[in-house]
Amino acid sequence: TPLDKIRNFSIIAHIDHGKSTLADRLIQRTGGLTEREMSAQVLDNMDIEKERGITIKAQTVRLDWKGYVLNLMDTPGHVDFAYEVSRSLAACEGALLVVDAAQGVEAQTLANVYQSIEHDHEIVPVINKIDLPAAEPEKVRAEIEDIIGLDASNAILASAKSGIGIDEILDAIVERIPAPKGDASAPLKAMLVDSWYDPYLGVVILVRVMAGVLKKGQEIAFMAGGTRHLVDRVGCFRPKIEQLTELGAGEIGFITAQIKEITETRVGDTITDAKKPAAEPLPGFKEVQPVVFCGLFPTDANDFEKLRESISKLRLNDASFSFEMETSAALGFGFRCGFLGLLHLEIIQERLTREYDLDLITTAPSVVYHIHLAHTKNEDARVIDLHNPADMPDPTRIESIEEPWIEATIYVPDEYLGSILKLCQDRRGIQKDLTYVGGRAQLKYELPLNEVVFDFYDRLKSISRGYASFDYHQIGYREGDLVKMSILVNDEAVDALSMIVHRAGAETRGRGMCERLKDLIPRHMFKIPIQAAIGGKVIARETIAALRKDVTAKCYGGDASRKRKLLDKQKEGKKRMREYGNVSIPQEAFIAALRMG
């Protein structure tokens, strides 16, 4: 395709503003799919995505419109996947900015719009959901101008649901978004935008060719990854697979090259011709590192092998999550896993539970701390990365501990501002900025990542009844007064519940944890002390009273089938329990205890 007939664009939208619906509508209008095939949303292809209404993996589709080839690049819709978003945007020349006509501009939209502007994108504002009775398109138009600073006089009023404004959007893509540039005769430079594992095709790589030509049969080299491969398929998605013989400069499509492991394909890497390599890779490559770690253990120790297999399978499709074997005194064999964020963690955990039918115990999520060890007789001073509280060195050896910090941008309607400020303050936040834009407060806070990974987002949403929006990026490490807090049940430390906390907040956290555990652990025949401790010092304590009466006595003389049922239930219950110092702790208790109240 000649360059001037190509348009590459992505869609930027806050969650739920209608990105997927609009994408589906564009595909339908341009003939990619029939009405019947449209029944399910095409671009969100995983169950969890559908339920949570977010896009996890970027997908891309080629559309034909009035003699032009339009490549629609879908982008992930969550802060955990910010780097993938940046690469998708770097593959395009423009973006549709979709804003809900009833909700207006939100923080996530802003973060992505600014990224898009940084990539020199031409942005086409689309005010969606104008069919809603609560729609206020003129107000939203003004918001786009005031808050984002974009000219919205030519914003397109649309309803992805009822099909209003769809042709105007397609025409605007052709007219307003610039054609890609790229020298087809230069050595090949293609950006690896995304990759996933397909059971039939192996690893599929989504690329944007920046220069040169990518051909079937060509030998390619990954400049950061350092490996070479033979391209065996070149094509595009309409959204069904269509094979092509080549992709020229400016084009977006996919390749396969008999690659078995997704770990070889790094998002942002430059693909070049192995025989005629480019002199320099494309800018912007970054190695993504997991930021949140936790242990995953099977509730039933016999499921360990099954867990290993399931995790390995998931990993085939997600190079950003890491795992290594871990043993715990109490939980037995499991895996220490790393994630891009808490949502990422929840997605993996949910898929293991749902798709692989595993019962899991998740230990307290932890960020990566830098532990500065003091010089000793046998050892020089050094720094270790700690992502498991269980590996915390003896405090006497520690000189200082650093923790990662973030800068958060929060948008919140005025009436909830007070409670949000308190939340940020409680989480050791440092206020950097408070301004008003379009009747809403825009807050900038620096916060320790550790205080955010737990339930900050949930709290924010519940305090503001869903109206606050939140976005963050990491800003580096800072020293903090951090300690390891252990939880003891019947005098035995429950390693799954130990966590690293700030000293000032330790008592509150410890007390909350003990109180919750008191409610979550069933009574036993004996008294059970529950304690939170730092080193040898107990900072909080609760006691579960002993059971007075024998519960099975209720069954005494009851009919046989009822008794059987109760026994079966107990057996079922056993499977989901863990023993600590003779105390059975139900699986749910771990997860519930880790939620802060």
Ligand code: GDP
């Ligand atoms: P995404 O998170 O941005 O991908 O949003 P979705 O496309 O999944 O849409 C979120 C919700 O808004 C869904 O329930 C859609 O049916 C609904 N929706 C999307 N576009 C429109 C629209 O134009 N009008 C109305 N009334 N609802 C819409």
Ligand code: MG
């Ligand atoms: Mg979506």
